[in-house]
Amino acid sequence: MNDHRKIKVFFEVLGRLLSRVGSQALARIGAELGPKEKVTLTNGLYFRVERSGLTLVSVGAGECQSMKLSVDEAKQIFSSIESACTSRDVVKVRAGELSWTTDARPKSNPEKVVIRSTGPLGFTRTDARRKDVAAAVVEFANRFG
Structure with missing residues (x-):
């Protein structure tokens, strides 16, 4: 795999991870701030x-x-x-x-x-x-x- 492809895969994986973590964090914050x-x-x-x-x-x-x-x-x-x-x-x-x-x-x-x-x-x-x-x-x- 060339460097360009490795970087692209790295950012795709990082994006999915951040998306999951962000969703979980937002759910926790929503539960705390909700009624x-x-x-x-x-x-x-x-x-x-x-x-x-x-x-x-x-x-x-x-x-x-x-x-x-x-x-x-x-x-x-x-x-x-x-x-x-x-x-x-x-x-x-x-x-x-x-x-x-x-x-x-x-x-x-x-x-x-x-x-x-x-x-x-x-x-x-x-x-x-x-x-x-x-x-x-x-x-x-x-x-x-």
Whole structure:
């Protein structure tokens, strides 16, 4: 094979390879940028479902914080939420670097659940409606068991 032919074959193979890699990269980027599935506790506190696991997103006071969690860590959190709501008490759990507290005591408003979390990004406190939290627990269980 002459040099001209070798160069031509090299660029054809390189073009096919780049095309495949580019298509795969675009698919990954599209999946990340596309509409996200969520398990929502409140408008400002939800779990975004992604291929690599879940991302806890907390929006409030003009800022947005997010933290990646494995499915197992999220299962620990939702199990603690369910336990707190069933017992109508306070349940704390540690999932990775995140400390999560669900306060489902009826106190002054029986329809409210207080959720607190502390992690590498700081502290959050959110008031949630009991029925929304219960729906999120059911939705998470249906998706992840």
